[in-house]
Amino acid sequence: MSALGQRGRRGRKVLLAEDNPVNVEVASAMLEGLGLDVSRASNGEEALHSVQADDFDVVLMDCQMPVMDGFAATSEIRRHEQQRGRARSLPIIAITANALQGDRESCLAAGMDDYLSKPFTQQALGQTLARWINLPRAAAPSPEAVPAGEDVISRQALDNIRALSPGHGDALLERVLHAFLRDTPAQLAALRQALAGGDAEQLRKTAHSLKSSSANVGALALAQRCKELEQLGRNHTTAGAAPLLADMERSFQAARQALGALLEKET
DSSP states (O other): OOOHHHHGGGOOEEEEEOOOHHHHHHHHHHHHHTTOEEEEESSHHHHHHHHHHSOOSEEEEESSOSSSOHHHHHHHHHHHHHHTTOOSOSOEEEEESOOOHHHHHHHHHTTOOEEEESSOOHHHHHHHHTTTSOOSSOOOOOOOOOOOTTOSSOHHHHHHHHHTSTTTHHHHHHHHHHHHHHHHHHHHHHHHHHHHTTOHHHHHHHHHHHHHHHHHTTOHHHHHHHHHHHHHHHTTOOTTHHHHHHHHHHHHHHHHHHHHHHHHHHO
16 A cells, blocks of 8 residues: 555655644654654644645544544545545554554554554654655664663653754753643543543543553653553443552652653753
């Protein structure tokens, strides 16, 4: 299904459809580091309008977004292509924090062309994009985030973020960390509300979003609790969620303290 032949000469413009502010900052830096021009959409409806109004070489489409999710947006894009008498031409790559076989099949069934699991490295992103467009620059190898002993935050994950923007790595890291610290309390509040209302589906969605942003900034303990909470939601239950959520609150406070100290040290 390669689109290299059609779009190889000008494969430089990408639409990033993602609502999580941490993931937006990290993915944008990765894409810009690959030499691509990045436009952003914060939900599926915005992505649909952007595709209709402009000419993109590839779309990175988050599956779970407010207003209109990535599946619905992709289906609409494909429908519009058919209405205009076009062959399916715009490569759409799903990005999701799930890595289950069924999720991959759902993405392809919705009309997406490829699939990338979050959190991903710049190298993995580059390898996936290279199947669909010619990249101006190749991705340098980037190690996966790994726990640094008993540290609250994986230093390797923070170094990975810095490395995405040579010469401006500290400024990028500061933006990412501020986005995480600003966004996470609202996510935790949404989880408490979902638990209070017995809403397993909302529990799943919110834990899914927080899981990827936590992993991106190296808050691996928090990311693991999010994964466990998300699984409860997948099982259509909130039973056992309360102690997990309490543990998540503690993990975030520890991460916030560690990241706050890091930001103070670097300013």
